[in-house]
Amino acid sequence: MIEVNSATKRYGSKTAVDNLSFTVRPGHVTGFLGPNGAGKTTTLRMILGLDAPTAGTVTVSGVPFRTHRRGLRHVGALLDAHHVHGGRSGTAHLSALARSNGIPLRRVDEVLREVGLTDVARRRVGGYSLGMKQRLGIATALLGDPPVLLFDEPINGMDPEGVLWVRHLFRRLAAQGRTVFLSSHLMTEMENTADELVVIGQGRLLAAEPLARFAARSTRPSVVLRSPQADELAALLVAAGARVEPEGVGGLAVTGLPANQIGILAFDNKIVLQELTTRSASLEEAFMKLTADSVEYLAGQQR
Numbered sequence: 001m002i003e004v005n006s007a008t009k010r011y012g013s014k015t016a017v018d019n020l021s022f023t024v025r026p027g028h029v030t031g032f033l034g035p036n037g038a039g040k041t042t043t044l045r046m047i048l049g050l051d052a053p054t055a056g057t058v059t060v061s062g063v064p065f066r067t068h069r070r071g072l073r074h075v076g077a078l079l080d081a082h083h084v085h086g087g088r089s090g091t092a093h094l095s096a097l098a099r100s101n102g103i104p105l106r107r108v109d110e111v112l113r114e115v116g117l118t119d120v121a122r123r124r125v126g127g128y129s130l131g132m133k134q135r136l137g138i139a140t141a142l143l144g145d146p147p148v149l150l151f152d153e154p155i156n157g158m159d160p161e162g163v164l165w166v167r168h169l170f171r172r173l174a175a176q177g178r179t180v181f182l183s184s185h186l187m188t189e190m191e192n193t194a195d196e197l198v199v200i201g202q203g204r205l206l207a208a209e210p211l212a213r214f215a216a217r218s219t220r221p222s223v224v225l226r227s228p229q230a231d232e233l234a235a236l237l238v239a240a241g242a243r244v245e246p247e248g249v250g251g252l253a254v255t256g257l258p259a260n261q262i263g264i265l266a267f268d269n270k271i272v273l274q275e276l277t278t279r280s281a282s283l284e285e286a287f288m289k290l291t292a293d294s295v296e297y298l299a300g301q302q303r
């Protein structure tokens with residue numbers, strides 16, 4: 001479990017993280033979202049003990065990360081995929097880390113197989129593509145078989161096959177009971193990966209809740225229907241208290257009345273329905289709405 005308690009981080013006059021509190025629980029993939037410059041990397045660095053909070057506390061499994069001996073066995077992290085010596089092979093890089101963290105060397109081959117790099121393991125990392133470097137970074141995070149995993153923009157530079165692979169991997173790691181925390185500035189990356197969300201803007205908490213609740217609270221779900229008697233049905237829907245807008249030929253977008261009640265209303269009035277679809281709120285839309293103020297503010301500051 002990761003616990004951020006009223007954490008603040010200032011760099012001179014710049015407040016990168018501002019009185020931030022949230023908890024990341026095991027058994028879930030939690031997405032950490034915010035526009036560029038929101039403070040995500042700073043928060044991850046505080047979780048890893050690379051930066052000390054100016055105020056507040058950040059703990060992993062109840063204690064500051066630095067307190068853990070042999071860190072890789074407690075927390076695995078991918079912060080910057082380029083942060084590997086290019087002259088070394090993948091195997092040499094992982095073997096050195098295994099030795100310094102007291103991890104059995106057989107784990108090196110295991111994690112290379114897990115991330116699909118076995119065939120290139122003896123080649124210099126300098127020749128790896130960004131996607132391959134990301135895979136090596138994920139292998140590094142997995143090396144110590146840790147209960148807590150952090151990934152900063154892990155999908156960056158991956159091809160569609162890689163993205164699918166990584167999504168399955170994250171879900172599998174969470175299903176094993178681990179704490180999986182992923183940062184991104186793109187909501188679309190989280191839509192099919194995370195089940196919990198922590199959203200920040202300007203270093204402050206904007207939301208911390210399940211993905212489904214996040215989607216539902218920011219935009220009201222609407223129903224789209226199609227009928228040859230659309231005008232007649234529109235009048236009945238308005239009378240029943242719904243808001244109705246035309247949508248294409250013979251189509252209506254309805255807010256304020258669920259699909260089952262619309263179906264009953266149509267049936268009772270002998271109105272033919274050709275389509276009746278609940279349109280779930282777009283996550284992207286909810287995210288943009290929630291973070292709009294912080295983005296505008298930052299743009300106004302001409303960062």
Ligand SMILES: Nc1ncnc2c1ncn2[C@@H]1O[C@H](COP(=O)(O)OP(=O)(O)OP(=O)(O)O)[C@@H](O)[C@H]1O
Pocket residue numbers: 011014015016034035036037038039040041042043184185
């Ligand atoms: N070492 C530092 N010195 C001064 N300012 C910093 C430092 N590190 C980060 N900042 C500032 O703190 C703010 C938060 O940065 P951070 O990198 O944590 O954001 P982020 O959410 O990870 O952004 P991105 O999505 O662009 O990576 C930014 O305004 C950044 O310029």
